Amino acid sequence: METDFKKKKTILQKFRFAFRGMIIPYQTEISIRIQTGVAIAVAVSGFYLHISKTDWLWIIIAAALVLITEILNTAIEKLVDLVSPGYNELAGKVKDIAAGAVFLAATLSVVIGILVFIPYL
Template sequence: MKSFVIGRIKSLKFALYGMFLLVKTEHSIITQSLLSLLLIAIGFYIDLSKLDWIIQLFCMAFILAIESLNTAVEKLCDFVHPDYHPKIGFIKDIAAGAVSFAVLISIVILSITYYSYL
């Protein structure tokens, strides 16, 4: 049992370090984090309901998570094949497309959410 707990603590340490690396080095994560902070400030200003907070925070986490996975795919592709290759470009485009889906649906959800406050 003790080794299980220690293993989970180590895993958490790696995960938090990964989050730190993303926020420190990736411009897209930095930008989306700043936009999230802006939405949080707006949420406090307009006094979002509990459910609207949950929806907004989920959208933020959804975008940041998909963007993080996109970054991992891009880094792996660059490591495996540093030079341009059409198949690597295709893989990167698909990963970027996943981020676009997340952003677009989040924009729709947040537009619906904020519409009632305007």
């Protein structure tokens, strides 16, 4: 007997699950909402300054990298909390590593933003 979890899913169901997976971090994590706000502000600046198509590509990649790593960080944190509900030093290190990936992506995006926008100012 198959459980609901193992039943074959339609394409529409798969898209719904994926969309829900993108929404959950916005419901639970303030950092992704802040990062999205920053990405929107950067996009508005790009429109205002009429940046080139190539520069748009860099800005979109940088913003996506930050949001993707933040979503993955949220997933890792929730999984760690599930398997290790109490304090565990290794669990803490796993969470720190995931947060470090977000920090690295955010730092890289700031560098890209500086390199893109400085010539327009």
